[in-house]
Amino acid sequence: MGLGLGDPPADYGPIAAVGLFVALMCVCIVVGHLLEENRWMNESTTALLIGLGTGTVILLASSGKHSHILVFSEDLFFIYLLPPIIFNAGFQVKKKQFFRNFMTITLFAVVGTLISFSIISLGALGLISRLNIGALELGDYLALGAIFSATDSVCTLQVLSQDETPFLYSLVFGEGVVNDATSVVLFNAIQNFDLGDLSTLKFFQFIGNFLYLFGASTLLGVATGLLSAYVIKKLYFGRHSTDREVAIMMLMAYLSYMLAELLDLSGILTVFFCGILMSHYTWHNVTESSRVTTKHAFATLSFISETFLFLYVGMDALDIEKWKIVSETYSPMKSIALSSVILALVLVARAAFVFPLSYLSNLTKKTPGEKISIRQQAIIWWSGLMRGAVSIALTYNKFAKSGHTQLPSNAIMITSTIIIVLFSTIVFGLLTKPLIRLLIPTRHLTREVSALSEPSSPKSSLEQVSADGPEADLENAVTIRRPPSLRMLLASPTRSVHHYWRKFDNAFMRPVFGGRGFVPFVPGSPTESSVPLLAPVSEN
């Protein structure tokens, strides 16, 4: 540690690495800001390209010895980077939209991921075995299926607008989060599943276990969220210190993730539901300043984690060791062939469930506005083509554990994953903005006009933040448009479930756990007067 006067240079390692990363993240933010109105780029592509560029510079500067300054560590990814991203996703999600489309989201994210997993696994079994790569077992093919079923919809979400296309956004967004959880759970189930003797009983055990994981993880997230709401409502930390409120919200959210991992559940699902519960109850129990702070602080932490992640993946891609092993054993064509085969399987597998499941989902809907149009189906299909950090982390887990990278067949799996991640993020990522502009032409026009006329008014208005939820909920606006109760019950059962849930929420949950309209009385706080409890909030 260089604390002052001339310590030996060997000690600079961690500081130089962290310092360089921080500097690069600043560059990413500035460049991302300058390219905001650019037609092709988005922030994740920018970070990935800057990471690749820096990796190249380091590779040249170290005369081809190494390209990264931090080794890709699964722990870093799953313990520190993923939780803030997923938590923030739950915290800022438009709950109304999310729960209204809950069935469709689950259909895509669970059934769809299982279909995608089966097709990729079977396809890999049929096609990759012909490429003569080496000894791959059945477990390896199944793992490939799970690894390449984990989508990365960040690129698309950065382009779609939650306000202008709420329905599409909630589908893509919800599927993205639940899909990550499904893939990770699936991957772990395969890793721990004895593939020696397959029987019908075992298959049902597998399905049962899978459902248990989903249910238990969700419950744990809900329980932690409610506990945080109750504790903050009862103890009322804000009396003494705003910082304590913010700190306990952060720590309890993180704790829910850690608990889930310790209990062998899915931390991703847990922390996602914890975020939803916290934004529905806990957020309304804290002081005004804590509300503004948590809303933006959580978003910032998630933003920093995401930028870090893409930089990191970009830098790690050039890790020379693995490429050497691969190039010593295989021809360059084989690596490209393998990547192309997997990428083709990804394209086919996604098409194979998005269009049929959309058709199924449309059958249950009555009004045309609720159906998924063919353009929307195309966007949903496209949004799930990118592969990202989850795929990389799972590949490392499977093929790089305890020094097995020395095995050429393992090394080529890792390099192929990197090729697929880079190709899909950069090429598909660059095409996303123009494609969506083509499919939803009105959207961009509205956005650009509003960007010119009032650049930051929705962000700078504090009153707006406190009146709405952290996700700027459209709850009341939606309430008004709702048809009468009996017709509703016939038209769509999920809607009336939502109706009874609201009754239950108002009668029992909110009085106990707090929530909008049930915050403790704070003398001098503008909350009581400024929250228009039943007045409609305009959609923009």
Place this chain on the structure above:
Amino acid sequence: MGLGLGDPPADYGPIAAVGLFVALMCVCIVVGHLLEENRWMNESTTALLIGLGTGTVILLASSGKHSHILVFSEDLFFIYLLPPIIFNAGFQVKKKQFFRNFMTITLFAVVGTLISFSIISLGALGLISRLNIGALELGDYLALGAIFSATDSVCTLQVLSQDETPFLYSLVFGEGVVNDATSVVLFNAIQNFDLGDLSTLKFFQFIGNFLYLFGASTLLGVATGLLSAYVIKKLYFGRHSTDREVAIMMLMAYLSYMLAELLDLSGILTVFFCGILMSHYTWHNVTESSRVTTKHAFATLSFISETFLFLYVGMDALDIEKWKIVSETYSPMKSIALSSVILALVLVARAAFVFPLSYLSNLTKKTPGEKISIRQQAIIWWSGLMRGAVSIALTYNKFAKSGHTQLPSNAIMITSTIIIVLFSTIVFGLLTKPLIRLLIPTRHLTREVSALSEPSSPKSSLEQVSADGPEADLENAVTIRRPPSLRMLLASPTRSVHHYWRKFDNAFMRPVFGGRGFVPFVPGSPTESSVPLLAPVSEN
């Protein structure tokens, strides 16, 4: 990594450790909140005791094998925990008070620390050599002087109120921060100083180097702070995203620390001045929401780091390895004797500079209100008696590097430091609240009454936050009480320096770098209208 279904238990290490720490921090926050009105306890003592308790439980559960779940790492301390604490100190400091008392603070923190260092080093040389501990060199005694000159004034600051005793608070606070920097710079200077041939020239080189470090570190902090203000003012991130503003402020502050460490400067001083500059310029250039968010998010991060630190020190104290080595070589009395000798030296060394330097400082002041009363001197003396994490980190750096802990004389130095830190933090810490209540009797009365009548009004009012600086500056209130210009110039030269600085700041700095009253125009933002530019802000 346990991601899902039954991974082997050996992989749970990092998750279990981080999870336990997060859970304990939640406990600390809740207990700290419940004990807020307690007469004896404060938050750091609470965290330390909870850490000690948990350490004992782990020690018993592992049948005496180990007491901590994370090994004390200097990197963790200096790279991750210290920067947010010191940055927040600079960000929230009442700049007016700090700069008004700048000369006195520098006198205490630089000259005082040097006096304390000399007395402790000489005393250790004279007394410890008689205890027959083993081969200690001159460098070791000098290092001890630097290690035990680093005070930890967190305990006192938690009890003092910035609003009720602004003068005393700024002295104790300012001394605390600059003292840390002085000790660390001193420690590193000794580590890298060839003690073989001492000459007058070398001594002056040493002094020159010391002054260079101070100047360069401060300049770097100022430069980074101004750069952040300029970048944010020019690019105006808030147009697109509040998160980017908050992220870039966080990252640039951290970058200043990393840069200072890489350039062999003092990161503590750099990040402290970066915090001051950011709160004076950058903070006024961001959107309303970013202002509230940064104010509370930085405070929360600092609060979490502090709690973590005390927990960590408490747990690490029971590290059984070192205690074993010590008990095998020395009698228990020797360990206690060594700690008592050092503690006595600390008490004497602090008294030896606080009272004479206060006398000197009082000679330059004309009005009685500006002089440091004898009661205030006693509190300043007391506030610097606690030793904390900086001492521990420096001791580890000196006596535990590259496995030297096996040497009994090194091990006893570490255990003695732990004894001193625990004793001073717990015993002196518990006495701090009653002592200050005794010396400033009116203070507590006011606080308790106001705590009962309006629990959280100053915190929940958002308008207040945006009108004041992040440190809730009393600038305008002070301006009104100021005597006319000519008398002022005669009475105290620093005040008129301040006067000319303000003129320069208004004419040149603020138009370029932004700042109160020079923020870019934000349509729809309440900033322009709600900031009472020249209206006095009441002191409470």
